[in-house]
Amino acid sequence: MTHARTTRRVLAAVASVGAVLITAACSSSSTPTGSAAAGGGVNWDERGPITYAQGKDTAGVWAGVLKEWNDAHPNEQVTLIELSPEADQQRADMIKRGQAKSGEFSVMSVDVVWTAEFAANGWLQELPKDKFPTDGMLASAVDAASYFGKLYAYPQSSDGALLYYRSDLLDKAGLKPPTTWDEMQAACDKVLPTQKGMSCYSGQFQKYEGLTCNVAEAVNSAGGEFITADGKPAVNSAEAVAGLTWMVDGFKSGMIPKEAITWKEEESRQAFQDGKILFLRNWPYVYNLASKTDGSSKVAGKFGVSPIPGKTGPGVSTLGGHNIGISAFAKNKGTAGDFIKWIASEAQQKTFLQKGSLAPILESMYADADLNKEFGYLSTLGESIKNAQARPKAVRYGDVTSAIQDATYAALQGQQTPTDAFNGLQTKLEDLLK
């Protein structure tokens, strides 16, 4: 009796599970998108209040910026939505709105590497080029905001790598900042014997997004490419492998300290400030912190910046920064369009540089004499960004970057040879970019 009852219950449960599955199967049909995201049929004159979503405003610039906009546009107020300080979480929050076709975030600050993914899923509004001119903006930054030849966002801020060097030690040895890897090694050979406990060079080699940036720079600076212009992976080329080999050999020879394999931006900055390394590859934010004279930095006034070195000439930096895009599902796209144009204007870009240390997206500003006086690294950074190369533009960027990190980290840890690692990566990328 009880047996029969249990059986009946199990049958009922199975049947209900089946029913759920079947109804679900019926309801999910595959409809091609494109209607929402396509350029046509968008009312660019619709105006009214909008929202702007970005990561946590740690520098505290946005309150002032938005007040200025809101005072000038009483009927088109912009409300700031602060998301998590963690990039992954910001992306997840934006994706949720996209999948729900919600226009809750009218305007979004999108990392350059997410732009392709968001555009391909139809979450970002395409910006017609006649309404959204890109004159005067950095070409590399505009490229990073485009997908399949169409503009999906405005560049909001840019970023490029700099080589920080100890000017006091190089001057003493009568050396100039290096432009090639060999020159850098030669400078180390000359300086290091007199500096106890100091290593030559470091970047960021922990297994995270920073590793992708660093290995992309090594590969690009050696003349290789992860993905060619026509979208095919090419990491098994001799040039690309040479880039990775330089990093691997750096660890083997001790040019890069062994523990750098656990360093992110902050650890490497700390090492440079403590006088443990002669050359540091890092982002511009280090400049102000390393210049501090309150005792936190031992190298204040003793360092300089130059573009990163390459294999046979100046290196190729990885492009960082954010784009500002409009949700495909947003209301009041007219206001949103005006707002992103205003953010990209020179006056606002200057505010972001001065108050938030964000690299501007307008080419002319890098040559501005006054700004250069204020920001000693600005013209060098302009040079770095002008040559910069975007990270692989892939819809499945998350998979691409973790495949790159897997291969690179395995090579750095000595689990695979550079050639094997990149051959394996080539196969994976071919699969991911199909």
Next chain:
Amino acid sequence: MSQGAATTIAGNTPPVTEKRKKNLLSDGQGTLAGFLISPTMLVILFVVGIPILLSLRESVFRKFTTPDPTTGMIPEGESFVGLQNFTDIFAHPQAVDGAWGNIDRLINSFLNVTFFTIICVAIETVIGVAMALIMARAFRGKGFVRAAILVPWAIPTIVSARMWGLIFDADGVMNKILGQQILWLADNSYSQWAVIIADTWKTAPFIGLLTLAGLQTIPSDVYEAARVDGANAWQQFVRITLPMVKPALVVAVLFRTLDTMRMFDLPWGMIGQGKYYVETISMFAYIENNQLRYGTAAAYSLVLFAYIVLVAFIFIRLLGADVIGDEETRAITEQRKRQKALAKAENRKTKLAKTTITSGEFQS
């Protein structure tokens, strides 16, 4: 239906009671009970039942991820793929380099989970019991020691992950103490030990706490009797303390096992993502989810779910973990055992008890 025990006793009451009870286990308040627990069951249905069904459904689907080559747009929606999300570990293995050689990523994380669970729980049990024995002693400053032992348990895991991250840093305290340059935070077998040490530090107090509760129920006269009989400290521990604290200890170990199997925040916060020496199934499922592959994420979560259910089942069956703590059920089981043994001895079939004297059945 069963008439054995019930009718013999019911025979004492007047035969007016024609309304025979349908279920001998019931004391006639079943409807009321059902009515009273229905809000809880409804909540459980919504927060547990439906999500599990939805994950089951999700695990046999796959979202489109390949962009259209001419427009670059990804089609919306998903397609039914049957069990492919589960079978892909054999059909399309995603080989990674972890502690177990170059094997599929899911199998690798599965082995990591098993490894962490066995090692961590074993160490935690030993240390936890030791802590409980110390905490149970009456001595000056007992309150202070108890508080000190419990502090790690009170610290949120992500905070302790960051804290141990600093300790295991290349320039951190651990390397200073050991006088070596071990790269704990890279991706190697040291990373595994870093996770094990941090996890043990944090959760041994939990076992200690539950064991302490068990220890305090042991009456002191048992020990007195043992001492009179000449048992030494070790014999007292093995013959008295352990058996009597076992019910509490088994539950503590079960909770810790299930908890360790779904470990996520400690390796994530301390070692980082994409580190195959420490990647657990939860981490892998989360990463898949982040890459918008909800199908595989659901499938891997279900694998973990099934694994946890299996281990919980084995625990309850083999070690007799008494999670529910229902005296009545236990008493019935005991009685059935006795009856079976008796029946076997007498070589006959018998009706098994469905109730005991405590159920209130006999008072009616």
